Amino acid sequence: MEELLYATLSLGAFALIAGIILAIASKVFHIEGDPLSDKVDALLPQTQCGQCGYPGCRPYANAVASGEADVNHCVPGGERTMLSIADLMGVEPKALEEEEEAVPVVAFVREDECIGCTLCIKACPVDAIIGAPKQYHTVVSDHCTGCVLCLEPCPVDCIDMIQKPELLEHWSWPLPDTERAQLGAERRESHHD
């Protein structure tokens, strides 16, 4: 009977000490914010387009990190982003909702039709549209993320989404055209399905 008492007491004491240490550690090593959602946010393309159903990349990252949202909602990020988020979260990759990968586009204001209402300027999530009331607006295409959020508020529909010009410096070699390379590509695709 005495052994039982000692065992209970010593274990209880140990548990108490461990608890105190943990409590202190959680205060001392406390990290502001959610490191996981920071990591998810770093993987997202930051278009701030809201196509995932959240009002921007950071909210979606928070939702993914808390397990609220699936990993496959980022449309502009495409398959690569989905795979890396799934890898980070340790979940199975899920097929994207949109099959085709969108071509990169930027907004373009047809200036002679613009009435200078500034509505698109207010809608742009990355401040890539410049202009003033009753002046032409124009898109700084280097900063445009192609989120299309400026299209809807425009009262005269003078904004087009145009394909981003392919730059010579940004050209990269395609995969070799050999049968084996094609076979590899096919296998990869069937693997993801």
Add this chain to the structure above:
Amino acid sequence: MIKSFLNKLGFANAPFAGGITPDMCKWTEHSAIEDCPLPPLFIVPIKQHIGQACTPLVQVGDLVLRGQKIAKSEGYLSVPIHAPTSGKVIKIEEHPIPHPSGMGLASIFIEPDGKDERDTSLATMDNWQDIDPAELRERVRVCGIAGLGGAAFPTFIKLLKDKRHPIETVILNGIECEPFLTNDHRLMVENSAEILHGLQIVMHMVGAQKAVIAIEDNKPTAVSAMQKLIDALGNDAISVVSLPTRYPQGSEKQLIESLTGKQVPAGKLPMHAGVLCQNIGTTRAIYDAVVLGHAITDRIITISGDAVPKPANMRVRLGTPMRFIYAQRGLEHFDGIQILHGGPMMGERMRHPDIPVIKSSTGLLAISDEQIKPAHQVEDPCIRCGHCSEVCPVNLVPNLLADHCRNDQLERAEDYDLFDCIECGACSYVCPSHIPLVHYFRYGKGQTAQVRREQSFAEVSRVRSESRDARLQREKDEKAAKRRKVRNTLRSESVLNTDNDAKPEDTKKSESKE
């Protein structure tokens, strides 16, 4: 270590790691350099070097002289472009350039007037020994000189006298290890005096005490030509070294390893090892720029390959269309023929011959489909023979690297030092399964660059988005603060108004407020 030890003992120069000895096919080594006539139309792209593109200085209808600056450099990593002959600018528009993508770049089209008058505004600098290296460096820059060995890196950047990294030895790279190419070889035989003169200018510019002219032993005529001149000069500082023929010995870092036994570490430059490498043609161009005051308007190109009826070395003006040059050598129809820009190992296939030659054009090859196709149609599975690792001059594991690139495992490919690959093509050459290894590496490098670009753009977008959110919040706060202030003043005004007739109440109010 063993290598440098052997070197010290004076045993033959220890070669670099790996390498291959392909059939060199130097068919044109004995044909003297011929002048290529002026084509009916020059197409001068506004970028002919590694770095930023230039901005055109001329307009349609302008008359230009040979060597006149027609496009100015933008940014540090850039050199200006000059008119290849005298004539009239007839249009400026996009035209395909020698690039594997087949894409185009703004180009200045010049119709020669046949007089070929030269722009003589640049003074000659015969007394270069007395001129400050910085001034000579500026001359090399304004003359538009970029490495003529194929990479076309702006030369003036390398010619810096840097106190932290003093250059002891200048290596004149006469290796020319690519099969078929003989332009440097012929230049060494025919213009050895100018080359030696140029080398002395380079030594003066960087303050080097020694120079080595490295030539492979398959060019004995070049070795003897240079040696004869140095003997006549009686200069101990310059020596000629004949190295055993081995590809890719002409690559800067491999050549340094061959000569000194020291490896230049990854991410470091030859200057960190106290060495400067200069190409033969570039050194000749430096001579022209400094002593004659001539901007670069031409270069030597080897036109060869089994589909060329009369292979030759030619002095070609920059901007001459390839079709015109091939026609000079008797090749007019391109059915069943592949065009290569550069050598067969590192050169790039061109889609059509209506592309101009630029500063990086070392050779123009035309090879029939029967010769070139069997090697790269079928790709068999890797049999793990390890030949690719044996021949790799930078000690990579090409078969594993290619697997990672093929499967888009880019991070793993980077772990296997993908970016140290010099794309020499030795691994693809020896692969018994005909795996286009270098092509996979280029794909992997391109994809990695793409991912990095996207990441940095995302980072910029994130910052912009966050600063916008912060601004909106601040505006909101300011508005709220303003509103509060207005409300407060209104309230105190109303208090003031009531002040005169109701004093006791006011004190009561303020009391209650407190």
